Amino acid sequence: MTLPFAIIAGLTVGSAIAAMSLRNLVHCALSLVLTFAGLAGLYLQLNAEFVGFTQILVYVGAVAILIVFAILLTRSTEPKDEPATVTPWIGIAVAVGAFLTMALAVLASPVGKRVAAPAPEVSVKTLGQKLMTDYVLPLEVMALLLTAAMLGAVIIAMKDKEGQR
Amino acid sequence: MTPLSGYLFVSALLFCIGLAGALTRRNAIMVLIGIELMLNAANLNFIAFWRFSENPETMTGLTFALFSIAIAAAEAAVGLALIITIYRHFRTANVDKVEDMKG
Numbered sequence: 001m002t003l004p005f006a007i008i009a010g011l012t013v014g015s016a017i018a019a020m021s022l023r024n025l026v027h028c029a030l031s032l033v034l035t036f037a038g039l040a041g042l043y044l045q046l047n048a049e050f051v052g053f054t055q056i057l058v059y060v061g062a063v064a065i066l067i068v069f070a071i072l073l074t075r076s077t078e079p080k081d082e083p084a085t086v087t088p089w090i091g092i093a094v095a096v097g098a099f100l101t102m103a104l105a106v107l108a109s110p111v112g113k114r115v116a117a118p119a120p121e122v123s124v125k126t127l128g129q130k131l132m133t134d135y136v137l138p139l140e141v142m143a144l145l146l147t148a149a150m151l152g153a154v155i156i157a158m159k160d161k162e163g164q165r
Numbered sequence: 166m167t168p169l170s171g172y173l174f175v176s177a178l179l180f181c182i183g184l185a186g187a188l189t190r191r192n193a194i195m196v197l198i199g200i201e202l203m204l205n206a207a208n209l210n211f212i213a214f215w216r217f218s219e220n221p222e223t224m225t226g227l228t229f230a231l232f233s234i235a236i237a238a239a240e241a242a243v244g245l246a247l248i249i250t251i252y253r254h255f256r257t258a259n260v261d262k263v264e265d266m267k268g
Contacts, residue, residue, distance in 0.1 A: 002166065002167055005167040005171060009171070009175045012175065012179070013175060013178050013179065013182070016178075016179055016182045016183070016202055017182055019186075019198060019202070020182055020183070020185065020186030020190070020195070020198070020199060020202070021186075025192065025194065025195070028195065028198065029198075032198055032201070032202075035179075035202065035205070036205070039179075039205055039208070039209060042172070042175070042209060042212075043209075043212050045167075046172070046212050046213060046215075046216040047216060048212045048215070048216065048227055048230070050227070050231075051208075051212060051227055051230050051231060051234070054231060054234055055208075055234065058234050058235075058237075058238050059201075059205075059234075062238060063201065063237070063238060063241045066241055066242065066245055067194060067197070067198065067241070067245065069245075070194055070245040070248055070249060071194055073249055073252070074194065074248065074249065074252040074258045088189040090188070091184075091185055091188030091189040092185050092188075092189060094184065094185075094188060095181040095182070095184040095185035095188065096181065096185075098180070098181050098184060099177055099178065099180075099181035102173075102177040102180070102181075103174065103177060106170050106173045106174060106177065107170070111169060111217075112168065112169050112170030112173060113168055113169070113170065114168065114169045114217050115166060115168055115169075115217075116166050116169075116216055116217050117217075117219075117221070120216075120221035120222055121222070122221070122222070122224060122227065126224070127224060127227060127228070130224050130228060131228065131231075135228050138228075138232055142232055142235050142236075145235070145236065145239055146235060146238075146239055148239075149238075149239035149240075149242050149243050150242065152243050152246070153242040153243050153245075153246035154246075156243065156246040156247055156250050157246035157249050157250055159253075
């Protein structure tokens with residue numbers, strides 16, 4: 001384990017815990033931005049530069065802003081201290097159980113000890129060529145999905161004309 | 166270089182933090198943030214397994230992660246639009262208080 005990895009991983013996990021446990025929703029959103037940025041750092045460490053920058057563009061740039069907007073739009077009448085569930089321990093126990101299961105699987109598997117081969121030659125050009133040849137059908141489906149999601153989001157969030165409240 | 170298990174542990178931790186958040190928080194936006202965290206954990210797994218695979222030049226993990234990011238973006242947009250509509254209707258974003266299918 002190298003020092004940069006330890007720092008980025010600690011930052012990512014720490015800010016993820018903060019994003020899920022802080023009371024103030026705006027603070028949660030800001031911690032979430034830190035988590036996304038840390039994940040982008042991890043991608044860069046793994047030689048996946050393009051995915052790292054996509055992560056920053058899409059998550060830090062778009063999704064985080066969208067979440068902040070949603071928080072600000074739905075906050076006005078919300079009571080200040082959102083009470084947690086009556087029994088938060090069940091959810092936390094489920095999560096801890098899931099983590100222990102996954103950790104045991106990782107520890108038991110021989111794949112986990114694998115050390116990376118020398119950095120692969122992956123340029124954005126080859127990635128684009130792959131996307132336009134082998135993966136052109138998923139790419140087109142994705143374009144359709146994004147268009148449908150955009151239209152759907154606009155139509156769902158549109159104020160209805162009847163003005164029923 | 167960190168072995169694969171390091172990245173897998175970070176990913177598992179992120180997934181479980183997101184799971185705990187989605188199960189315990191009552192605000193719909195926080196539930197959505199938890200789901201986003203879980204999706205990101207899966208993405209980290211894709212990238213890590215791609216980097217440590219026998220032949221990374223096929224770039225399967227990279228393209229899969231890219232598509233996954235696009236789907237997550239679409240999901241966030243529609244999810245937040247739904248939350249805003251629910252808030253407008255019920256005047257709350259608390260998932261426990263939204264119990265009626267008919268307003």
